[in-house]
Amino acid sequence: MTDNELFLPRAAIPNTPRQAPAWAKKSPPKSKAATRSKITAQKYLAPRDPHEHARKIAENVIDAWHQSYGGSSIDIPLGTVAALALLRQPPGTGNGLADWILQRQPHELPQLFKEIYLGHWIKRPDLINRALRLHDWAWNPNPDPQQLRAVQAVTHRAVNQGLLDLTGHDDPYLRAETDVLSPLLTGLRHKSDKKWRGEYHTPACVTDLLANMLVDKNFAQPDLAIREPAIGSGTMFRSVAQRLRDLGLNPRDYHWYGNDIDALAAACAAVNTIIWDLGPNAFIGCADSLTTEDGGYAKTLAEANESFAQRDRYMDTATSTAASRRAFRLLDDLIANKGTAVA
Numbered sequence: 327m328t329d330n331e332l333f334l335p336r337a338a339i340p341n342t343p344r345q346a347p348a349w350a351k352k353s354p355p356k357s358k359a360a361t362r363s364k365i366t367a368q369k370y371l372a373p374r375d376p377h378e379h380a381r382k383i384a385e386n387v388i389d390a391w392h393q394s395y396g397g398s399s400i401d402i403p404l405g406t407v408a409a410l411a412l413l414r415q416p417p418g419t420g421n422g423l424a425d426w427i428l429q430r431q432p433h434e435l436p437q438l439f440k441e442i443y444l445g446h447w448i449k450r451p452d453l454i455n456r457a458l459r460l461h462d463w464a465w466n467p468n469p470d471p472q473q474l475r476a477v478q479a480v481t482h483r484a485v486n487q488g489l490l491d492l493t494g495h496d497d498p499y500l501r502a503e504t505d506v507l508s509p510l511l512t513g514l515r516h517k518s519d520k521k522w523r524g525e526y527h528t529p530a531c532v533t534d535l536l537a538n539m540l541v542d543k544n545f546a547q548p549d550l551a552i553r554e555p556a557i558g559s560g561t562m563f564r565s566v567a568q569r570l571r572d573l574g575l576n577p578r579d580y581h582w583y584g585n586d587i588d589a590l591a592a593a594c595a596a597v598n599t600i601i602w603d604l605g606p607n608a609f610i611g612c613a614d615s616l617t618t619e620d621g622g623y624a625k626t627l628a629e630a631n632e633s634f635a636q637r638d639r640y641m642d643t644a645t646s647t648a649a650s651r652r653a654f655r656l657l658d659d660l661i662a663n664k665g666t667a668v669a
Contacts, residue, residue, distance in 0.1 A: 376503040376504035377530050377531075379488065379491075379492060379504065380492065380505065380506045380508075381509045382487060383407075383484055383487045383488070383489055383492075383506060383509075384509035384510040384513045386483040386484070386487045387407055387480050387483050387487075387510060388403070388514055389483070390403075390476075390479040390480050390482070390483040391403040391479070391514070393479070394475055394476035395472060395473055395475075399463070399473075400511075400514040400515065400590075401459050401460055401463060401590060402463050402473065402476075402477060403476075403477075403480045403514065404507065404510055404514060404590070404594070405439070405457075405459075405460030405461050405464070406435075406439065406477050406480045406481055406484070407480070407484050407489065407506065407507065407510055408457065408460045408461075408507060408593075408594065408597045409439040409442045409460075410427070410442075410481065410484055410489055410493075411489060411493040411507070411597065411601055412442050412443070412446055412493075412597065412600060412601065413442060413493075413494060414494055414495075415490050415494030415495070417496065423490065423494070424485050427485055428481075428485055430481075431478075432471070432475050432477065433469075433474060435474065435477050435478060435481060436463075436465075436466070436469060436474070436477075437464075439461060439464045440461070440464050440465065443461045443464075446600055447637070448637070448641075450599075450600060451633040451636065451637040452609065452633040452634065453596040453599055453600055453608075453610060455629075455633050456592055456593060456596035456610050457594075457596040457597050458593065459590050459593045460590075460593045460597065489506065492504060492506055493601055498571075498577075498602060499571050501601050501602060501603070502564050502567055502568055502571075502601070502603075503568070504530065504564075505559055505598060507559045507594040507597065508527050508558065508559040508561055508594070511527075511590065511591065512527055527558045527559065528561055530561055530564075533561050533562045533564070534565045534568070534569075536562070536565065537562075537565035537568070537569040538569060541566060541570065541573070543575065546570060546575060546580075548575075548580065549579070549581065550580050550581065551580070551583070552566060552581065552582050552583070553582075553583045553584070553621070553623075554583075554584040556585070556586060556587075556615060557584030557586045557591070557592070557595045557610070558586060558588075558591050558594075558595065559594035559595050560594070560595035560598040560602075560610075563582060563595070563598070563599070563602070563604065563608075564598065567602055567604060577602070577603065577604050577605060578603065578605030578607075580605070580607070582599070582604050582608035582609065583608075583609050583610075583611070583621075583623055583626070584599075584608075584610050584611070585610070585611040585612070585613055585615050585621050585623075585626070586612060587612070587613065587614045587615070589612050592610055592611065592612040595610045596610040609627060609630055611623065611625065611629075612626075613625060
């Protein structure tokens with residue numbers, strides 16, 4: 327390990343207070359169900375603790391999934407919540423975005439999720455490709471109608487439980503107050519599956535404590551490399567990023583590399599990397615850290631470079647196609663106008 331990589335010396339916690347997050351400033355309104363005439367976002371009593379709020383969302387999503395469909399395809403409800411968590415609620419619009427989502431019919435939701443993932447693919451194709459397990463089901467040309475109704479039930483439950491209040495902020499500090507995917511991933515998996523995988527996500531209170539103990543402003547200089555060989559959904563990265571922000575530093579100025587042997591966990595970490603705005607030098611790999619010399623970093627970087635190259639090829643093709651279509655339209659207009667003039 328080099329001198330500019332993180333697993334850092336102990337440091338004191340700063341005494342500078344930070345403004346209270348949005349969810350702690352005032353009590354939310356009392357619960358109110360949507361009317362039959364118009365589907366609208368329900369008012370709910372959000373827990374004051376964002377981690378507890380995330381757990382409540384996970385419990386409700388799991389309940390909605392199993393009541394409506396069930397089965398072992400846990401990537402579908404997980405990918406649904408991940409897509410919704412990538413949305414941003416425009417300031418001053420109230421529940422406008424939530425209301426619009428709740429009015430979508432089941433058959434409209436896969437297209438919505440594809441557009442969300444494609445929108446982020448333009449900027450970070452490597453992370454969206456890593457998250458393929460979360461959204462490849464949406465590209466099924468012949469989806470199961472019952473499965474789509476289950477996706478709608480999950481969407482309604484997540485939105486009505488205030489998912490966008492946790493992840494829809496413009497401020498990445500507020501989006502990174504909790505990890506909404508970790509309790510959902512661990513809750514959807516069967517106990518025997520988690521035991522076989524050895525998958526036990528570190529609680530946020532522990533990762534926050536470790537970040538406060540290990541990260542100080544003198545050591546955490548820009549370009550520091552921060553690595554996590556068993557990243558799970560990325561909770562340790564979240565805590566370190568928040569600690570950096572509390573110190574007045576920008577996580578985008580650092581190099582992040584997280585790796586996990588579980589493809590679904592790595593997919594969640596990739597989405598969280600976008601939600602938490604860790605920056606252009608954050609990469610997520612999927613490999614066995616114990617069997618690779620560098621924890622899979624070289625392979626991950628090569629895959630990321632290929633993802634960007636592939637995106638550029640697709641964009642060039644799309645640009646050329648659009649230019650050709652414009653040229654043909656202009657030619658058609660010219661011929662039509664010429665024919666009119668002759669007549």
